[in-house]
Amino acid sequence: MIRITGLCKNMQNTTLLRNVNLELESGKILGIIGPSGNGKTTLLLSLCGLLPFDQGEITVGNKSISASESTINSEALWEFRKKSGIVFQHLHLFPHLTVLGNIIEAPMQVSHKTKSEAEREATQLLGKLGITQHRNKYPEELSGGEQQRVAILRALAMNPEVLLLDEPTSALDPMRSGDVRNLLREFAHSGHTIVIVSHSVRFLKGIADYLAFMGKSELIEMNTTEKLMNYPDDPRTKEFLRHSELN
Numbered sequence: 001m002i003r004i005t006g007l008c009k010n011m012q013n014t015t016l017l018r019n020v021n022l023e024l025e026s027g028k029i030l031g032i033i034g035p036s037g038n039g040k041t042t043l044l045l046s047l048c049g050l051l052p053f054d055q056g057e058i059t060v061g062n063k064s065i066s067a068s069e070s071t072i073n074s075e076a077l078w079e080f081r082k083k084s085g086i087v088f089q090h091l092h093l094f095p096h097l098t099v100l101g102n103i104i105e106a107p108m109q110v111s112h113k114t115k116s117e118a119e120r121e122a123t124q125l126l127g128k129l130g131i132t133q134h135r136n137k138y139p140e141e142l143s144g145g146e147q148q149r150v151a152i153l154r155a156l157a158m159n160p161e162v163l164l165l166d167e168p169t170s171a172l173d174p175m176r177s178g179d180v181r182n183l184l185r186e187f188a189h190s191g192h193t194i195v196i197v198s199h200s201v202r203f204l205k206g207i208a209d210y211l212a213f214m215g216k217s218e219l220i221e222m223n224t225t226e227k228l229m230n231y232p233d234d235p236r237t238k239e240f241l242r243h244s245e246l247n
Contacts (some may be wrong), residue, residue, distance in 0.1 A: 001025045002047070002162060007056035008067075009042055016042045017053065018217045026161075026211065029184065029194040031204030031225070034214035034240065040197040041089070043214070044164045046070070047195065048084035049077055061161045072164060076193045082110075085160035089167045091151040093139040099126070099150050100135040103157050111158065118157070124154045128183050129176070141153055152180060163195045169203050181207045201244040205229060213237040 003022045009017040017039045024030050032040050045051035045060060050162040059065075060083040069076055094102050101160040103125065104118035113121075131148045139147055152168060163184075169177045177200075185207055188194050198204050202210060205225060212222035213234070220234050232238045 001059070001061055002030075002195070003059040005057045006054055006070075007046060007058065009039075009051070009053045009180065011167045015217050017046070019245060020056070020219045022212065022219060023223055024193055024195070025031070026193050027188055027191050028209045029188050029207055030212060030222075031208035032195065032197045032212045032214060033199070033201060033244075034220075036199075037170065038214045039217040040214050041166055042099060042196060044086060044166055044177070046227075047155050047162070048086045049081040050086070072094075072231055083160065084162045085155035085158050086164040087151050087155045087166065087168055089170070091147055093147060093151060093154070095139050098136050098138055099131070099142070101153050102150055106158050107247055108152070112194075122153070122157060125156060129153060139226065145176055148172060149176065149180065160168055160192070162195070163187065165194070165196045165198075167198055168196060169198065177203055201229075201241070212239060217242070 002021050004020055007020040009019050012018045013233050020160060021041060021070060022075065022173065042051065046053050049065060049070065053067050055067050057064055057066050060080065063080045063083050065077065065080045070126040078160055095132065097105060100119065100122055104115065105154060107113045107118040108115060123132065126135055131146055133151055134146060142150065155163060169180060172180060181203065184194055196204060196208065210222060211225045211228040213220045221228065228237065229241065
């Protein structure tokens with residue numbers, strides 16, 4: 001479950017987020033769309049406790065964090081961060097670790113799983129995205145799409161309550177995008193909450209329960225995917241969708 005109340009973020013003289021409010025229940029998938037530079041990635045970073053914010057409150061599951069708490073490196077902040085896993089747009093795989101090593105590192109170091117247990121679970125995940133044969137390769141030996149799938153599996157391996165993804169299919173072909181869609185849907189159906197930032201409205205239409213449109217650093221509107229796609233309330237949403245790949 002996610003609840004965001006009055007979230008504001010400024011940097012120097014620039015407003016990155018302006019009074020963002022939203023709620024998303026457990027087991028649901030939210031897709032966030034909108035032009036570049038309107039706060040979508042900033043929202044994800046705030047949600048996982050990696051970026052301090054100036055006003056508001058964020059609740060993930062049974063953990064909440066205020067604006068003042070988001071700026072202090074405390075036990076409360078670390079506990080809040082444990083609720084979420086994030087897949088960055090630029091992936092940030094560990095170059096000195098193999099595919100398998102990237103996936104098992106956090107479960108072993110943070111969740112204290114045994115190596116054999118972590119490897120068994122990682123192998124199951126690799127099979128779901130068709131990259132088991134690459135388990136002993138290093139990131140530099142993989143294609144962009146393969147690296148992207150590894151980054152997604154690395155986040156899933158920690159079994160986070162909330163999974164955040166920034167452009168998770170940018171390097172994937174349509175077949176692999178379908179594999180990722182199926183895996184994420186399965187993850188949500190097991191009770192997890194997922195937030196996806198993507199320019200691919202087509203991908204989100206096939207997976208998201210809800211869509212939110214962001215513009216001018218604000219959350220302009222949020223609704224079920226069907227209603228927002230077909231009957232947007234705000235003319236800015238309508239204009240964006242008109243220029244999207246679906247039209």
